[in-house]
Amino acid sequence: MKQKYIQLLRTTWGNIFTEEITPVANELYLTLESGALSKLPEICSVLVKALKAHFVMLLANDERELHGKFFIYYVFSMTADNLFLILRVPVDAREREVPSITASLDSATWFEREVQDWFGIVPFPNIGKLAVHPDWPEDVYPMVKEFDLKRSVRRVKGSFDFKHVAGEGVFEIPVGPVHAGVIEPGHFRFSVAGEPIVNLDVQLFYAHKGTEKIAEGMNPHRAVFLAERISGDSSFSHAVAFCHAIERTQQIEIPQRALVIRTALLELERISNHIGDIGGVLLDVGFSIAASRAFYLKEKFMHLNEILTGSRLLRGMAAIGGVRRHIEDTLAKREAMQETLKDGQEAFEELVDLLMSSSTVLDRLESTGVLAHKDAYRLGIIGIAGRASGIDRDLRRDHPHCAYPYLKFHSVLCNEGDVFARVNVRIDEVRESFRLLEQLRRQHVDEPIKATLQSPAPDRCALGYFEGWRGEIVHWVMIGKDGNIFRWKITDPSFHNWRGLKLAVRHNIVPDFPVINKSFNLSYSGNDR
């Protein structure tokens, strides 16, 4: 499989790639020759257009102490072959420049800006700041190795560089970073002409906690707890994605029972969040009776989480090599699971009936906040927002792991791209999750729940990924010589999707913003880390 892609690339560009050896079966690392750097945009473009690769993410790694250079890793997913093709591109330690690939791959824009802000590697043509605020000094890059995590960085004078829309009657409404409700911090700036929004600028990274930097030098087992805290609503998915990455670097075989437990918890996380989001949308359109039923139902599932795992957010469960605890080891737990699933399913269908029976509510949801398929494709929108705009991608099916290869489910797809489609995707996904949980309950695999682990082999890297409820979560980890984390890149689906929200609100009226926003329900903490 890997050979096929190497051949394909070599026939077009000649021998400018070196294959790096990795024990990970579905990852192909190809290092580009320094002299061929200028071909990078073209290669990426061909991968995406001719070979149907999906751009997953790009990340920089300060490998000066290892190879005297920085490297940027461009990660593509070749869905048809369940393969990740990773272009590894050297960046000169002094010049720190690399050609931008955004001319043909718009979806890489934010990634390139982050690399610029955190590593000082400039993708040319040059672009604006994203991941540091204007009071951050010019020449300080927190992700280079010599930057000390504990260092306190002075504030400089500077102001946000918002896009100002000129025109008669256009005025700006600034909102945040502290919001009216219980919402994460971010600054929104609406440009409106009368009622319609003509532009939305979003300044994020208020929740930046330096998570990737904190993890450097950390023991991977300890970092699992950090992974649980990347985005609270996706605690388990992020933790599993991280463990998956570490397990792949070490070729760890996970006991079946642990896979079953992981899968069950992942689906439970999906159910409670989807139901909560449906409630949020209903609340924002003023259907409070239905909303409170949704919140009640979500609470039931949070309570179930606590019964099964001791944590309402499913924390303290994921472990490298499996899971830390059984979830159905007592009669009380089994009964709670049985009952919540049964009652929950009924209550959920009633909720859906209620929603669908209100034509005024449907009116508000349909044709609101439309994200067209072509825009979603161009921006690389993924997850529920992507599937609501016809982007047929679901890692559970496309790059399966956990118990998914053995389970029957289908991936939900809608094409309208409006708030209603995003609600519908959630509704059908909740139904699928119930189906998945039923299948999992029938599996009686009695085995340990955690693999026995050796001390980690050094100098290995791998991706770890999972289709969380919001969308695909992808981590990349490199283990250093000491067996600790050398580099950890975290990509939350929100990082792809914020640009989709910005586009979807255009031409809608300001009072519809909350419901459009809720229908995306993007994470700030996951985005900012």
Add this chain to the structure above:
Amino acid sequence: MFKILKQSIRTGIVTNSFPAVIGDPPDGFRGKPIIDYARCTACDKCAEACPTTAITVEAKAPAESNQKILSLNYGDCIFCGECEVACPEAIRLTEDFQLATTEKSELLSQACFKESKTGYFEFSEVVAQAPPAQQSAEEIGAALKEKIDKLFGRSLHIREVDAGSCNGCEVEITALSNPVYDIERFGIHFVASPRHADMLLVTGPVTRNMEIALRQTYEATPGPKIVVAVGACAIGGGIFGKSYASCGGVDTVVPVDVYIPGCPPRPEALLHGILLAIDRYPADRLSTEE
């Protein structure tokens, strides 16, 4: 319309009969860890396992290597249970979650261990003791009920400030408004502006990028104002600590009145902390319910 009515009737009353249920987390819930000093040898295994340095074992003083101090800081604890796994002989995670306090020092338990003749370390004395959680659920219930009665006819306005949390704390604060906890029935409302707030509920380690916004919100809140730090991050930086990106806790930026441990604190723990905070508020200054 008929459909809505029918469903509402069928659902009935779902609100927990608070405070009767407080103190009743399910089996297996991971609350306050306690160390049985008599079974502890200050060996360091728990500290090694702890992901947040909530537990530390250190020599009492550089010159006194024959004495060790074992500290457990509930403010830093994320209730993961790893210490219990590392040392099931001496450490147990109890079901106590009502750990909110007005004094940060009350979150710390410390004990001194002395080297015995056999070379092992043995417990010698308690240096600091976090007060035990209230005795029974009923007692807490009665105390809370009284406070709620005091609140009767008045209301408390809360402004929530996410100062860079992971969003876990927000998930639980949001849950307070669901029909099970229904915080509004206590006359507690979340408000859209600091100018109308009696209390700030702050989460997160206070990131560098939220420091100024938090300070401004605090300044815009009319006095007397109560600040509640929610979760391990807000108390002392939690798992994120102090770094280029975070200040390491709310009280490094604005004064804090009540600390609510947890990662995140479950909704009942939040209620317990908020009600504790109400105690600190001059009752006649609470907003009058319209």
